[in-house]
Amino acid sequence: MPIDNSFAELPPAFYTHLRPTPLPAPYFVAASPKAAALLGLDPSDLAHEDFVAAFSGNRVPPRAKPLSAVYSGHQFGHWAGQLGDGRAILLGEIATADGPVELQLKGAGMTPYSRMGDGRAVLRSSIREFLCSEAMAALGIPTTRALMVTGSHQQVVRETIETAAVVTRMAPSFVRFGSFEHWHYRNKHEELKILADYVIRNFYPQLEGGDNPYLALLSEVTVRTARMIAHWQAVGFMHGVMNTDNMSILGLTLDYGPFGFMEAFDVDHICNHTDQGGRYSYANQVPVGHWNCYALANALLPLIKDTDAAQAALDVYVDAYGEQFDALLHAKLGLATVQENDRALFDDMFKLMQENHVDFTLFFRTLGELRVDVLPDGGLEADAPLRDLFIDRPSFDAWAVRYRERLRQEGSRDEARRIAMHAVNPKYVLRNYLAQVAIDKAQQGDYSEVDRLRAVLDRPFDEQPENAAYAALPPDWASHLEVSCSS
Numbered sequence: 061m062p063i064d065n066s067f068a069e070l071p072p073a074f075y076t077h078l079r080p081t082p083l084p085a086p087y088f089v090a091a092s093p094k095a096a097a098l099l100g101l102d103p104s105d106l107a108h109e110d111f112v113a114a115f116s117g118n119r120v121p122p123r124a125k126p127l128s129a130v131y132s133g134h135q136f137g138h139w140a141g142q143l144g145d146g147r148a149i150l151l152g153e154i155a156t157a158d159g160p161v162e163l164q165l166k167g168a169g170m171t172p173y174s175r176m177g178d179g180r181a182v183l184r185s186s187i188r189e190f191l192c193s194e195a196m197a198a199l200g201i202p203t204t205r206a207l208m209v210t211g212s213h214q215q216v217v218r219e220t221i222e223t224a225a226v227v228t229r230m231a232p233s234f235v236r237f238g239s240f241e242h243w244h245y246r247n248k249h250e251e252l253k254i255l256a257d258y259v260i261r262n263f264y265p266q267l268e269g270g271d272n273p274y275l276a277l278l279s280e281v282t283v284r285t286a287r288m289i290a291h292w293q294a295v296g297f298m299h300g301v302m303n304t305d306n307m308s309i310l311g312l313t314l315d316y317g318p319f320g321f322m323e324a325f326d327v328d329h330i331c332n333h334t335d336q337g338g339r340y341s342y343a344n345q346v347p348v349g350h351w352n353c354y355a356l357a358n359a360l361l362p363l364i365k366d367t368d369a370a371q372a373a374l375d376v377y378v379d380a381y382g383e384q385f386d387a388l389l390h391a392k393l394g395l396a397t398v399q400e401n402d403r404a405l406f407d408d409m410f411k412l413m414q415e416n417h418v419d420f421t422l423f424f425r426t427l428g429e430l431r432v433d434v435l436p437d438g439g440l441e442a443d444a445p446l447r448d449l450f451i452d453r454p455s456f457d458a459w460a461v462r463y464r465e466r467l468r469q470e471g472s473r474d475e476a477r478r479i480a481m482h483a484v485n486p487k488y489v490l491r492n493y494l495a496q497v498a499i500d501k502a503q504q505g506d507y508s509e510v511d512r513l514r515a516v517l518d519r520p521f522d523e524q525p526e527n528a529a530y531a532a533l534p535p536d537w538a539s540h541l542e543v544s545c546s547s
């Protein structure tokens with residue numbers, strides 16, 4: 061496996077070379093065939109002991125120059141100073157049809173940036189990151205990828221004693237907003253420029269040679285971030301820890317921890333138990349994404365050198381988000397045209413979902429089954445699966461009258477719309493309880509459910525009648541599930 065490392069060509073101040081700390085008796089947990097295919101690997105080979113040794117960090121490929129990168133960041137709105145890869149080690153990059161992809165081992169042992177941490181990741185959080193990375197990719201949402209998970213019986217102390225695992229992550233780059241903030245706050249403008257030039261040269265080559273490539277970088281990242289968050293909102297994904305050190309300079313969903321998918325709809329839902337104030341609630345993700353772009357702009361300002369232009373680049377966030385979210389909503393409702401009153405139709409829909417605690421995923425999926433041409437008094441029966449999601453059915457009925465009217469206006473055809481809506485409204489998302497079932501089994505040594513769940517989430521838009529149980533509402537016991545920053 062040839063392993064180059066272009067990040068290692070940056071000056072030494074950007075990272076520390078080091079080797080992963082071996083884990084005792086590493087074993088195979090799961091692999092993603094789609095991620096493997098991106099690298100031209102046969103997924104069945106990944107269970108082989110050579111790959112398990114390589115991706116647990118126990119055997120470093122010969123020419124690799126592994127390293128951990130330094131970065132800083134704002135955590136929960138406060139400047140946190142230096143952070144860095146406290147438990148991640150970049151092995152290097154592999155050439156693919158889409159350009160070089162970096163392979164990073166998360167949980168590979170202590171680094172100079174570990175601070176109080178132990179450099180490890182637990183099996184529970186590694187399975188969650190693995191499943192969600194691949195599920196998001198299958199949903200068509202920009203994300204880092206996860207190739208595989210290896211485990212070890214080595215004990216790791218969290219709230220309870222758990223065991224260690226390593227996720228092999230993939231992305232063109234793991235550079236974060238916080239990577240830029242790091243140099244800005246240290247007043248190291250030379251390093252700031254080196255990093256910006258590196259990112260532009262390797263990942264935004266179209267911006268090279270322009271008037272103000274750093275301003276163009278800010279613009280591009282702002283737009284990508286806004287669009288990424290619009291995709292999150294449209295599928296009910298909540299990241300949970302949108303600190304600037306978890307914001308990818310490529311606009312990818314990065315660092316899966318206490319994330320969640322919206323179930324009973326509540327715009328103020330907080331998925332991260334540690335986030336007492338709800339800074340990263342569902343609704344707040346949108347302004348926080350903007351705030352994070354401000355932090356990036358502030359860091360890039362010594363290079364951009366034009367405050368007004370930077371401000372203008374940031375202002376684009378609101379429209380970029382709005383346009384993307386609006387387009388996604390039109391698709392989710394099967395609307396082929398844009399009309400004046402659509403905004404009110406959407407707002408009232410979300411209001412009803414909120415008041416009735418309607419399951420986000422189930423609502424949009426079931427909405428695709430709605431028929432426009434029901435007989436006047438046959439409507440209620442035809443809508444039964446959808447109506448039944450609401451406590452206040454008359455209010456739903458009133459909204460459905462408007463929705464049907466809107467569909468008739470554009471001559472919408474039931475069958476074509478159903479197909480189009482099912483292609484954008486997933487039937488299957490990574491509900492917390494599904495992940496928990498897979499994790500509970502894995503902690504007993506049975507990894508089969510991780511793979512089964514991965515396979516279901518690999519085709520989120522397909523009906524998969526044999527897997528319908530995976531689309532079910534959370535069972536009662538799941539209401540006690542809490543996810544926190546502990547990982």
Ligand code: AMP
Nearest residue numbers: 143144145146147174177178179180315
């Ligand atoms: P996160 O909230 O997982 O994005 O992590 C925030 C910072 O804490 C990053 O710099 C991580 O590398 C670091 N970190 C988190 N957990 C650990 C750990 N167990 N050991 C070392 N560093 C960690």
Ligand code: MG
Nearest residue numbers: 305306314315
């Ligand atoms: Mg992080």
